[in-house]
Amino acid sequence: NGAISFKDVHFAYDPARPILKGISFEVPAGKTVAVVGPSGAGKSTLSRLLYRFYDVQSGTITIDDQDLRTVTQKSLRKVIGMVPQDTVLFNDTIAYNIRYGRPGASEGEVTAAAEIAQISEFIRHLPEGFETKVGERGLKLSGGEKQRVAIARTVLKAPPVLILDEATSALDTTTEREIQAALDIVSKNRTTLVIAHRLSTVIGADEIIVLKSGVIAERGTHANLLAQN
Ligand code: ADP
Ligand code: ADP
Numbered sequence: 001n002g003a004i005s006f007k008d009v010h011f012a013y014d015p016a017r018p019i020l021k022g023i024s025f026e027v028p029a030g031k032t033v034a035v036v037g038p039s040g041a042g043k044s045t046l047s048r049l050l051y052r053f054y055d056v057q058s059g060t061i062t063i064d065d066q067d068l069r070t071v072t073q074k075s076l077r078k079v080i081g082m083v084p085q086d087t088v089l090f091n092d093t094i095a096y097n098i099r100y101g102r103p104g105a106s107e108g109e110v111t112a113a114a115e116i117a118q119i120s121e122f123i124r125h126l127p128e129g130f131e132t133k134v135g136e137r138g139l140k141l142s143g144g145e146k147q148r149v150a151i152a153r154t155v156l157k158a159p160p161v162l163i164l165d166e167a168t169s170a171l172d173t174t175t176e177r178e179i180q181a182a183l184d185i186v187s188k189n190r191t192t193l194v195i196a197h198r199l200s201t202v203i204g205a206d207e208i209i210v211l212k213s214g215v216i217a218e219r220g221t222h223a224n225l226l227a228q229n
Contacts, residue, residue: 002191006046019042031192031206034205047165081158094114097153117155144172144175151183162187207221210225
């Protein structure tokens with residue numbers, strides 16, 4: 001479950017400047033659709049609408065045929081997991097930051113999620129900038145390591161729908177490859193919307209949508225799109 005549908009979606013932050021101009025596509029349950037396109041095309045806006053940071057101005061977005069406008073943000077957050085570009089860490093151990101994905105999770109489940117994300121060695125530590133009463137120093141995590149915390153959180157939460165917003169764009173090539181492998185595990189059999197910069201990072205997507213200036217300029221599989229261009 002978790003099928004997503006965008007039907008003729010229009011959206012503008014400022015009424016004088018439309019950002020999305022009639023977007024329609026579907027992500028069948030368990031499949032992955034990637035949205036690529038130049039900076040400013042409206043890719044992140046699509047993911048924000050799906051997470052209901054904003055509501056569409058016309059058209060509809062549904063998850064499992066339910067109009068998002070009838071779904072509370074709270075219940076939506078149980079269904080959707082997001083691995084954002086920048087992961088915010090909280091003033092507690094990395095293990096706590098992972099457990100935030102599902103507060104009821106057991107110690108063993110947190111440990112298993114950390115293993116999948118390959119951050120087992122960090123989980124007892126605090127993030128940098130936070131210090132305990134006994135003066136323990138926080139650990140400085142790289143962008144990739146923070147991303148792994150977000151991945152572990154999502155592994156634990158195991159939501160039916162996943163939004164990956166340029167999740168590997170800030171990383172060096174080696175780290176990007178490793179994170180991509182972890183993301184592939186997380187997104188397997190989940191309905192996934194990937195926002196990406198480059199076609200090369202979304203080879204495995206079931207469909208790729210090329211967004212330009214708020215309209216769908218092209219769509220197809222990776223092979224289709226390469227053949228056309
Ligand atoms: P992309 O993810 O494809 O780079 P975005 O969806 O982030 O594009 O942005 C699309 C357009 O909307 C850009 O021109 C951007 O400047 C504008 N925009 C994004 N967020 C806001 C906002 N909160 N208020 C006003 N304009 C915004
Ligand atoms: P949310 O609405 O889920 O809090 P935000 O966009 O505000 O989402 O938060 C950005 C990221 O920080 C998300 O990955 C979210 O899971 C995480 N996050 C938000 N609040 C907390 C918290 N109190 N503790 C740990 N992580 C959090």
